[in-house]
Amino acid sequence: MALDYASAVRAGAMAAGRLHRQLSTREVIEQQGGNVDVFGAIHAVDLPLLLRPLKGLLGAYLSDPAHGVLVTTERPMSIQRFTAAHELGHFSMQHQPSLDDESILRRMPTSPEPGGLFQETEADAFAIAFMMPKWLILSHSARQDWQVDDFRRANVVYQLSLRLGASYEATCRTLLRYNLISQSTMTDLLRTQPRALKIDLLKDYRPANYRGDVWLLTERDAGTRIDGSRNDLFVLRLKEHSGGGYLWDFDQLIASGFAIVRDDREAVDADAIGGPVVRRVTAAIEAAQRGRMSIEERRPWQPVPALAHLTFDFDLTGPEPEGLSRAERRHLLEAA
Structure with a gap:
């Protein structure tokens, strides 16, 4: 274990880099987009994990009589992921057992914990470098x-x-x-505060609550992967060449399991006549699910060829439920 704070940060970051290389994380993300699959990584290294309500704790790492980690079900998905990455850091760096509370959030990323317990600094640095590599x-x-x-x-x-x-x-x-x-x-x-950013994105649409996140999706998100929560909302902001008769076919969005809650158009150039506009559609997922969303911009009377299309994969089944992680459940189903 490191003997000072700076060495602990370096050791944690280096351990995260080694695991990324072992799992080919960068290559996978470059191919399919999205974020680092923390729970998938835990499954890949054969580290047992259980999600359950934890009173006063975000997670725990156990090493005796066998290695294993616990992660709370009572926090948002982003906190679950960071906690899981922190516990994975304990395992990867062969630390002593650890019960981890809110301090792992307050401590990150630059403040050492009191008492010189540098294994927690190492685990924090690992979690940051593993989940959010530069x-x-x-x-x-x-x-x-x-x-x-x-x-x-x-x-x-x-x-x-x-x-x-x-x-x-x-x-x-x-x-x-x-x-x-x-x-x-x-x-x-x-x-x-994120709530203010969500309100600004949603314009005059008011959801029942603001617990979910609000994604702004454009043509630049084509071909990527969206990993979110069942409570998330999506604002699709797409250029539409309606002057030439081309319209985005949002029936395809509905067929993918989304409900349109707001639909608006904004002029790209207020002085231009017949020029492109920006179609701004706000959508919500109707049920937690995984799948692929694909929509096309085309003339209604001339379906092919489409002028443009937007396709991305999505997993909106978060946050992690009680029991096994979603990643482990998928692997068990695939192996059955």
Whole structure:
């Protein structure tokens, strides 16, 4: 175990990098998009995991008489994922058993825990580097055409957090850790609450509550993977060439299991006549499910060829339920 804080951070990050290479994580994400499958990684290394309500704890790592981890079912999916990554760090670095409470969130990513217990610092550093590696942040930024200066904008950081599968606060702190923003910028970002960002995205649509996240999806998300929650909402913002008779066929969206709750158009150029517009559709999933969404922009009287299309895979069955993880359940079903 490391003997000082800086060494602990380096050791945790290096251990995360080794596991990424062992599991070919980067290659998988480059092929299918999405975020790091933390629970899939736990299954891949044969680490037993059980999800259950935990009073006063987010998770636990056990090593005697056998290795295993517990993760709470009473927190959002982003917290479940970070907790699972933290416990995976304990296992990967052969730590002593650990009962982990809210301090693993307050501590990340730069503050050492009291008492010099550097195994917790190592596990935190592992979790950050495993769940939010810098290469993944840069990959999503390249896809979305985000520049470093864009990380000053809370709405951009919020959308990045969804694609990383992390909380908004954890994403802000991780951007600081990677020197992509300054301390003052992080402080400014943390003054903005995710609820305000959700309200702004949804315009005049008011859901029953704001527990779910709100994804802004554009043509840049084509071919990727969306890993979210059954309570999430989606704002599709797509250029539509209605002046030429081309319309996005949102019947295909409905057929994929989504319900349209708002549909609007915005002019790209208010002075242009017959030019393209921006179609802005807000949708909700009708039931927790996994699948593929595919819609096309085409003339209703001339279905083929389509002018444009948007396709992505989605898993909106989160957060993790009690019992086995969703990743392990899928593997058991595939093996049956």
